[in-house]
Each structure stands twice: as C-alpha cells, then as structure tokens.
Amino acid sequence: MLLASLRSQVLHxxxxxxxxxxxxxxxxxxxGIDRSASQPLVVIKPSGVDYATMTxxxxxxxxxxxKIVEGSLRPSSDLDTHTLLYREFPQIGGIVHTHSEFATSWxxxxxxxxxxxxxxxxxxxxxxxVTDPLTADEVAVAYVRNTGxxxxxxxxxxxLDPVSVPxxxxxxxxxxxxxxxxxxxxxxxxxxxxxxxxxxxxVLLNPAVTGVPPYVxxxxxxxxxxxxxxxxxx
Amino acid sequence: MLLASLRSQVLHxxxxxxxxxxxxxxxxxxxGIDRSASQPLVVIKPSGVDYATMTxxxxxxxxxxxKIVEGSLRPSSDLDTHTLLYREFPQIGGIVHTHSEFATSWxxxxxxxxxxxxxxxxxxxxxxxVTDPLTADEVAVAYVRNTGxxxxxxxxxxxLDPVSVPxxxxxxxxxxxxxxxxxxxxxxxxxxxxxxxxxxxxVLLNPAVTGVPPYVxxxxxxxxxxxxxxxxxx
Amino acid sequence: MLLASLRSQVLHxxxxxxxxxxxxxxxxxxxGIDRSASQPLVVIKPSGVDYATMTxxxxxxxxxxxKIVEGSLRPSSDLDTHTLLYREFPQIGGIVHTHSEFATSWxxxxxxxxxxxxxxxxxxxxxxxVTDPLTADEVAVAYVRNTGxxxxxxxxxxxLDPVSVPxxxxxxxxxxxxxxxxxxxxxxxxxxxxxxxxxxxxVLLNPAVTGVPPYVxxxxxxxxxxxxxxxxxx
Amino acid sequence: MLLASLRSQVLHxxxxxxxxxxxxxxxxxxxGIDRSASQPLVVIKPSGVDYATMTxxxxxxxxxxxKIVEGSLRPSSDLDTHTLLYREFPQIGGIVHTHSEFATSWxxxxxxxxxxxxxxxxxxxxxxxVTDPLTADEVAVAYVRNTGxxxxxxxxxxxLDPVSVPxxxxxxxxxxxxxxxxxxxxxxxxxxxxxxxxxxxxVLLNPAVTGVPPYVxxxxxxxxxxxxxxxxxx
Numbered sequence: 001m002l003l004a005s006l007r008s009q010v011l012h013x014x015x016x017x018x019x020x021x022x023x024x025x026x027x028x029x030x031x032g033i034d035r036s037a038s039q040p041l042v043v044i045k046p047s048g049v050d051y052a053t054m055t056x057x058x059x060x061x062x063x064x065x066x067k068i069v070e071g072s073l074r075p076s077s078d079l080d081t082h083t084l085l086y087r088e089f090p091q092i093g094g095i096v097h098t099h100s101e102f103a104t105s106w107x108x109x110x111x112x113x114x115x116x117x118x119x120x121x122x123x124x125x126x127x128x129x130v131t132d133p134l135t136a137d138e139v140a141v142a143y144v145r146n147t148g149x150x151x152x153x154x155x156x157x158x159x160l161d162p163v164s165v166p167x168x169x170x171x172x173x174x175x176x177x178x179x180x181x182x183x184x185x186x187x188x189x190x191x192x193x194x195x196x197x198x199x200x201x202x203v204l205l206n207p208a209v210t211g212v213p214p215y216v217x218x219x220x221x222x223x224x225x226x227x228x229x230x231x232x233x234x
Numbered sequence: 235m236l237l238a239s240l241r242s243q244v245l246h247x248x249x250x251x252x253x254x255x256x257x258x259x260x261x262x263x264x265x266g267i268d269r270s271a272s273q274p275l276v277v278i279k280p281s282g283v284d285y286a287t288m289t290x291x292x293x294x295x296x297x298x299x300x301k302i303v304e305g306s307l308r309p310s311s312d313l314d315t316h317t318l319l320y321r322e323f324p325q326i327g328g329i330v331h332t333h334s335e336f337a338t339s340w341x342x343x344x345x346x347x348x349x350x351x352x353x354x355x356x357x358x359x360x361x362x363x364v365t366d367p368l369t370a371d372e373v374a375v376a377y378v379r380n381t382g383x384x385x386x387x388x389x390x391x392x393x394l395d396p397v398s399v400p401x402x403x404x405x406x407x408x409x410x411x412x413x414x415x416x417x418x419x420x421x422x423x424x425x426x427x428x429x430x431x432x433x434x435x436x437v438l439l440n441p442a443v444t445g446v447p448p449y450v451x452x453x454x455x456x457x458x459x460x461x462x463x464x465x466x467x468x
Numbered sequence: 469m470l471l472a473s474l475r476s477q478v479l480h481x482x483x484x485x486x487x488x489x490x491x492x493x494x495x496x497x498x499x500g501i502d503r504s505a506s507q508p509l510v511v512i513k514p515s516g517v518d519y520a521t522m523t524x525x526x527x528x529x530x531x532x533x534x535k536i537v538e539g540s541l542r543p544s545s546d547l548d549t550h551t552l553l554y555r556e557f558p559q560i561g562g563i564v565h566t567h568s569e570f571a572t573s574w575x576x577x578x579x580x581x582x583x584x585x586x587x588x589x590x591x592x593x594x595x596x597x598v599t600d601p602l603t604a605d606e607v608a609v610a611y612v613r614n615t616g617x618x619x620x621x622x623x624x625x626x627x628l629d630p631v632s633v634p635x636x637x638x639x640x641x642x643x644x645x646x647x648x649x650x651x652x653x654x655x656x657x658x659x660x661x662x663x664x665x666x667x668x669x670x671v672l673l674n675p676a677v678t679g680v681p682p683y684v685x686x687x688x689x690x691x692x693x694x695x696x697x698x699x700x701x702x
Numbered sequence: 703m704l705l706a707s708l709r710s711q712v713l714h715x716x717x718x719x720x721x722x723x724x725x726x727x728x729x730x731x732x733x734g735i736d737r738s739a740s741q742p743l744v745v746i747k748p749s750g751v752d753y754a755t756m757t758x759x760x761x762x763x764x765x766x767x768x769k770i771v772e773g774s775l776r777p778s779s780d781l782d783t784h785t786l787l788y789r790e791f792p793q794i795g796g797i798v799h800t801h802s803e804f805a806t807s808w809x810x811x812x813x814x815x816x817x818x819x820x821x822x823x824x825x826x827x828x829x830x831x832v833t834d835p836l837t838a839d840e841v842a843v844a845y846v847r848n849t850g851x852x853x854x855x856x857x858x859x860x861x862l863d864p865v866s867v868p869x870x871x872x873x874x875x876x877x878x879x880x881x882x883x884x885x886x887x888x889x890x891x892x893x894x895x896x897x898x899x900x901x902x903x904x905v906l907l908n909p910a911v912t913g914v915p916p917y918v919x920x921x922x923x924x925x926x927x928x929x930x931x932x933x934x935x936x
Binding site for chain 2 (some may be wrong): 116117119120187190194197198199200202203204205206209212213215219223
C-alpha cells in the first residue's frame with residue numbers, strides 16, 4: 001500500500017467517526033497501518049484537531065514503536081495504545097477509538113455486552129469483552145501503552161481471536177474497535193455502538209436474558225465471515 | 235398488477251425504510267408479491283446493496299419457492315423467510331424485515347410488546363407476539379426458511395390473524411412486519427418501532443402495567459379497520 | 469376574532485406539532501375556538517390529512533356541539549373530545565392532542581408526572597394528572613366524547629384549574645394540552661413532552677424522588693404566571 | 703478585555719447553547735465578565751428573547767451587584783445567581799445555565815453524577831456535585847441570589863475548587879457550568895450533558911458501579927489541565 005493511499009483512508013475514517021456521531025468533542029481517533037513496507041508505518045490523527053478542518057498533511061506517521069517519521073503536529077495522545085495493538089494483533093490494519101455514547105456507557109458499567117441477537121452475532125463472535133481496570137502501577141508507569149496491554153492480556157487469557165471479536169470495552173473508559181482496514185474498523189465501531197444501544201434496552205426489559213444459543217451465534221457469524229459466506233454480492 | 239409497478243413500489247419501500255431510520259447498515263429488506271398472475275411473482279431487495287444507489291434493475295424477481303425469474307444480483311439472504319410467509323399468509327402483499335432499534339431490543343429480550351395504549355391498538359389487535367427461538371436442528375437444516383416457519387407456527391398455534399396482527403418479533407433476532415402492499419408493510423414496520431419505543435418506557439415506569447382493557451383495544455382496532463371505520467377521509 | 473385569523477392560527481399550530489416531532493403518522497390534531505361571536509366556532513384539523521400539504525381550506529369549522537358549519541372534509545376523529553373540553557373549560561382557546569413519545573409513555577404507564585423541577589413548575593402547577601381509564605360503558609356509548617368527560621371529571625373531582633394545569637394524560641391513551649390560544653396550546657404540549665422526558669430519567673435514577681417542595685413550585689409558577697411575573701420582557 | 707469583545711463572545715455563546723440543543727424554549731442563559739476594568743462588568747442575555755434573533759445590542763451590561771449599566775431590555779431572570787457566582791468564584795470568566803435534558807434529570811433526581819469514566823475525568827475532578835434544596839426562607843427572601851448562595855456554600859463546605867469542578871447541579875432545578883470564558887463555560891455545559899447521558903445508562907446497567915479509581919481520575923484530569931498537560935497541540 002502506498003503511504004499516500006493510507007493517509008487518504010485514515011483521513012476519511014477520522015472524518016467518518018465524526019460524521020456518524022461517534023466522536024463528539026474530538027473524543028476519538030483512527031489510525032491505519034501499512035505492513036507491506038520493510039518498516040511498518042502507522043498513520044494516525046493528530047491530537048485535539050477538529051475533524052472538519054483536518055487535512056492529510058495534519059496526520060502523523062510513526063513507526064511501530066510510535067517514533068514520528070513524518071508530521072509536524074503532535075500525534076493523538078492514544079498513539080501508544082494503537083501501536084501496542086498493532087504489535088500484538090498482526091492481523092489488523094486499522095484501529096478506531098471513540099467515546100461513543102452507549103458503548104462507553106457499558107464500558108463505564110464494567111459489563112461485557114452479551115450477544116443478544118443476530119445483529120450482534122453477524123459482527124462479533126461472542127460477547128464484546130470488557131477489560132480489567134488498569135492498576136495504579138500500570139497508570140503510573142505508562143497509562144496509554146498499558147491501556148493496550150490490558151486489552152491484549154484480556155484477549156490472550158480468554159483465548160479470543162481479534163478477527164472474530166473486532167472490538168473491546170476498556171473498563172471505566174471507552175471502546176476500541178479494529179478491522180482489516182481503517183474503514184472496516186469504523187464500520188465495527190459503528191456497529192458496536194448500535195448493538196450497545198439495543199442491548200442496553202434489552203437487558204432493562206429482561207434482566208435475566210443471557211443471549212442467543214451458541215448455534216445461532218455460530219451460524220450468523222459464519223454467514224458473514226466464513227468460507228461459505230452468503231451475504232452481499234461478493 | 236404489472237411487474238413494473240410492483241418493482242417501483244418495492245424499490246420505493248426499500249428506500250423508505252432507510253430514510254425512516256429503520257434499517258441502518260443495510261440491515262433490512264422489503265419485498266412485494268403479485269398474486270394476480272398465474273404464477274405469483276415476488277420482487278425483493280438484492281443482498282448487501284446500498285439503499286441510496288439501488289435501482290429497479292437491481293431488484294430480484296423470484297417465484298413463490300424463491301427460484302430466480304429475473305435479476306442478475308443475489309437476492310436478500312432473507313428471501314426464504316419472505317417466500318414462506320407469502321405461502322402461509324395468502325392475505326398479505328408486502329413484507330418488511332428490519333433491525334429497527336427498539337423493536338429489535340424487545341425481540342432480543344424475548345418479550346412480546348403488550349398493548350399499552352391506543353397508538354398500539356389502532357394498528358395491532360393484541361400484543362406484538364414473539365416467536366420461540368429456533369432449535370439447533372431448525373438452524374442447521376434451513377435457518378432462513380425456518381425463521382418463517384416459526385412465525386407461521388406461532389400464528390397458527392395462537393390462532394392469530396396476520397391481517398389484524400401485522401408483525402412479529404423473532405426471538406433473539408428482529409421484527410418482521412407485513413401488509414396489503416409493500417407500502418403498508420413499511421407503515422406497519424414504522425409504527426411497530428414507534429410503539430416499541432413507547433412501551434419500553436412505559437414498562438420501566440410501571441412494571442406492573444398490563445395494558446388497555448380488551449374493550450378499548452377492540453374499539454380502536456375497529457375504528458381504523460372495521461367496516462364502520464371512522465378514521466381518515468376514506 | 470375573525471374566523472380567517474383563527475383558521476390561520478390553527479393551520480400553523482397543526483403544522484407546528486408535526487415540525488416539532490410531536491405527531492408522527494398524523495397522530496395529533498389542534499383546534500382553536502372563537503368565543504367572541506354569538507355562536508362560538510371551533511376550527512379543527514381534518515381527519516387523516518398530511519400536515520405538510522394541509523391548507524386552511526382543509527380545516528373544518530363546527531359549532532360547540534360539533535355540528536359542521538364549514539368544510540367539505542371529515543373533522544378529526546377526536547372532535548368530540550375537543551368540543552366537550554371547550555364547553556367544560558371556558559377559559560381555554562386552543563387544544564392540542566398528540567401521541568408524543570414520552571408523554572404517551574407516562575399515559576400508558578398510568579402514572580401522573582410528578583413536579584420534579586423548576587422546568588415543570590414554570591408551566592404546570594402540580595403534577596400532570598392522569599385520568600381514570602374509560603369504563604366499558606363509556607367506550608360503548610360515546611368513546612370520543614367520554615374521553616373529554618373523564619378529563620373534565622378528573623379536574624372537577626380533584627379541584628384542578630385548567631389554567632394552572634394546562635394538560636393531562638388520558639390513561640392508556642395519550643396527552644391533551646390546552647392554552648389561551650392554539651399557539652399556546654402547542655407550547656404547552658411541547659413543554660409537556662420535554663418534562664415527560666426528563667421526569668422519566670429522574671424517576672429511574674431515583675425512584676424515591678417525590679418532587680420539589682410546594683414553596684418552590686409556587687414560586688416558579690407565579691414567577692411566570694402571577695400578577696408579579698418577572699420573566700420575559702412583558 | 704474590551705466590552706465590545708465580551709459582548710461578541712457572550713452573544714456567540716448564547717447562540718451556541720441553542721445550536722447544541724442545550725437550551726430548548728429559551729431555557730438557558732450565558733454571561734461573561736470583564737474583570738480587567740476598575741469596575742468589573744457582567745454581560746448577560748436578556749430575559750425571554752429568542753436566541754436566533756438576539757443581537758449584541760440586546761445584551762444587558764451590569765456591575766457585580768447586578769445594577770444595569772447598559773441595555774434597554776430586562777436582564778435574564780437568573781442574573782443574581784450569575785453575579786453571586788462571579789463574586790464568590792473570582793477565577794471564573796463565564797457562566798452558563800441550561801435545562802439540558804440529562805443533566806437536569808440528574809438534578810431533579812437529586813443525585814450527584816459519579817465519575818464513572820475518563821470522559822468525565824478529563825473535565826471534572828470528582829463527581830458533579832448536587833446542592834442542597836433551597837429552604838422556604840431562602841426562596842422567600844431572594845430565590846435567585848440564594849440559588850447562587852447554595853452553590854457557593856456547597857463548594858466551600860465540601861472544599862471544592864471551581865476550577866477543577868467547573869459545574870454543579872442545583873437540586874430540583876438544573877445545571878450551572880462555568881469556565882475561564884463564556885466559550886469555555888459552554889464547552890463545560892456541553893460535556894456535562896454528555897457525561898450525564900452516559901452516566902444515566904451506566905448506573906442503570908450496573909447500579910453498584912462507584913466509578914473509576916482515584917488514580918485514574920487524577921491521571922486524566924492532570925493530562926488535560928496540569929502543568930504537564932499532553933493533550934492537544936498547545
């Protein structure tokens with residue numbers, strides 16, 4: 001992938017999270033990665049810049065350790081979470097962080113979002129997990145990097161696949177979502193907000209609900225993602 | 235009815251569910267049927283195509299068994315639910331499936347929507363029912379067709395009339411609504427979402443509420459639908 | 469007041485309830501009354517006509533008993549509720565009926581809206597009351613007129629003043645609001661929906677909350693409505 | 703600061719609370735103060751004037767005791783709350799009062815908004831406090847001024863810093879927010895509404911949730927406000 005193309009995709013994806021109402025007050029950022037070069041390059045939103053006026057030239061390019069390669073602005077303050085996730089999850093090409101309202105409400109409630117229906121099952125194989133809170137030490141030493149570390153640790157210890165579970169809630173904070181590209185990561189962040197809205201109402205209507213049976217979750221996930229996918233014109 | 239006219243109605247109805255916010259992310263589809271021909275023809279949305287750019291030529295025409303008669307695109311992945319409902323409910327001329335937020339929240343909660351007020355009673359005679367979940371066998375053998383089968387079974391076993399109860403919640407999935415035409419099916423899907431929103435709040439405000447007395451439900455339903463209907467300019 | 473002027477006000481008020489989102493699906497109607505003539509005249513929305521295309525010529529003029537004086541269309545099916553309220557509440561000049569979402573949710577829950585804050589206290593002196601449900605007899609004999617009758621009965625038996633309590637919830641149905649004019653009735657219907665939204669959230673956050681002390685309710689109501697009103701430029 | 707510049711800022715801020723949906727029905731007002739002159743001057747919204755048509759000439763200029771210095775319109779009926787807060791909190795340069803929906807819902811529930819996440823922690827150091835209700839005497843003697851007095855008393859008795867806690871809920875009433883300038887006060891009022899929305903859902907999802915650990919709140923607050931702030935391009 002050419003860096004110019006990646007810049008264009010990342011710029012578009014950042015504007016898109018604003019347009020879809022996922023990131024009021026510049027509370028959100030998108031990055032993408034080009035892993036085809038000898039040295040992988042990450043393109044990320046600058047810190048505290050308005051989505052409306054942001055240009056490709058404002059984006060910041062770093063290496064996988066967050067060292068700035070191009071760009072005169074300060075990168076998103078969440079950069080170290082992004083780079084850690086790119087190092088830990090080699091399958092992913094784009095990451096979105098938002099404070100979208102309902103996903104954040106679940107994150108603040110420290111509850112995973114159970115798989116209550118087929119809308120959820122089409123995108124997330126199983127519940128949307130919630131991490132442990134960071135410890136005082138983790139905050140003190142490297143808050144942002146350790147936000148990525150608790151995500152990666154949760155996926156490892158629960159044996160979760162970041163491809164079939166393309167997002168997570170950081171306890172007391174907000175969601176991260178990812179995908180093959182920045183654009184797919186935005187779609188996953190948007191669907192995550194959508195299922196968070198519906199699950200909020202479902203659990204209020206029926207606190208005892210536990211979710212669809214595993215055979216339904218399996219069927220729906222494979223319908224969209226398995227080798228026998230039947231959805232769309234692909 | 236001419237097929238050209240049916241195509242036009244079905245196209246309009248598909249765009250309408252998007253415009254009314256009932257079907258974000260292409261999560262929704264509308265079909266219509268022409269029963270006047272010797273061989274009834276179903277016109278349905280293609281799978282995974284954007285509502286905004288969809289044209290009449292993109293629509294897929296099938297027979298009542300779902301065999302494609304016209305169209306180069308793959309039909310909606312929910313086709314077999316639509317055709318089963320057309321076979322089971324000979325009175326209906328249009329079907330809408332959406333993942334509209336509040337109706338889906340009730341479906342995920344596996345709760346029927348009680349008839350709590352006259353808005354509901356004007357359109358649905360009695361609660362909006364919720365089906366049983368599909369069994370593992372039903373999923374394995376023919377998930378989509380069996381989604382229609384559990385709906386039809388619920389209506390038969392509860393002695394419900396699809397004309398006076400023009401919609402249903404599939405447990406752990408989402409709503410289906412229908413009507414005399416694709417346009418009326420859209421209206422019913424929209425009203426279903428509206429009453430789902432209000433009922434959600436009413437049952438939180440008063441968990442003990444059971445709904446309007448039968449004589450009110452009866453009065454309102456007949457006001458709009460009986461031979462002595464007094465509503466509108468008809 | 470000239471009838472032409474009243475027609476204009478009533479048309480505008482009907483379009484306004486649609487524009488403010490209080491009346492989706494033509495679920496709502498506004499009327500106004502001219503009491504200055506020897507025979508009072510009521511101007512009301514026709515039944516089932518779209519707000520967007522409605523013209524002054526579509527409005528229906530009746531006397532206080534609902535007898536049509538001018539107009540070729542059928543009047544709103546709620547006409548008899550309006551005329552009964554005009555007969556019972558001689559102080560009022562306009563009436564709005566909607567199925568606005570949150571007020572209707574309270575009506576369906578059969579709960580009065582307690583006066584939880586100053587927003588409420590500025591407009592409604594005390595709770596927004598909820599009527600009794602209609603009896604089977606009342607429905608059978610004259611449903612629409614008796615909807616007005618249960619409202620009037622509630623106000624009489626609870627010694628409520630329709631000027632200081634400019635609206636009501638009909639149990640299992642929806643709100644009615646009124647005012648000096650059709651325009652003021654719309655404002656009251658809109659504020660009613662607004663306080664219904666906030667009260668819904670407040671009682672979920674604190675089920676034990678009972679409302680502001682009487683001395684606060686008194687102060688706020690008189691601030692806007694008493695002879696010493698200090699609000700606005702009047 | 704020149705008075706002309708302050709007028710311009712205060713006009714813009716008043717229009718902004720309307721544009722952001724924080725102040726339906728003219729339920730809201732913004733003021734700013736110029737403390738650089740020998741006699742500090744407060745610029746405030748006039749009472750009951752539409753945001754859309756308001757001009758700089760409509761604004762009212764008063765001294766710190768609320769005595770009108772310039773302007774032909776009546777000042778906001780909440781003026782005495784504003785001036786009391788300017789006298790008590792010498793660090794602040796702008797004040798916003800709204801009846802924004804979710805913040806008001808918390809105020810009506812008489813519950814402080816706990817710090818449940820980093821969105822909150824970035825702006826408010828600790829919970830958003832809720833005042834005591836005013837006593838009957840306080841209402842009778844000087845309702846509006848005493849609304850300011852209960853705020854100031856709460857901050858003093860709980861040892862709160864108005865710079866790190868830039869807003870408050872008045873019990874049974876609504877929020878006040880403030881900042882270095884009218885513009886920053888608007889931003890704080892908007893964020894307050896945003897965190898009120900998310901906290902509402904979080905406490906319904908998990909009534910036992912108590913909030914982020916103090917070391918997280920500390921970290922986030924200092925990230926944006928401390929001498930080592932890392933957020934934005936500053």
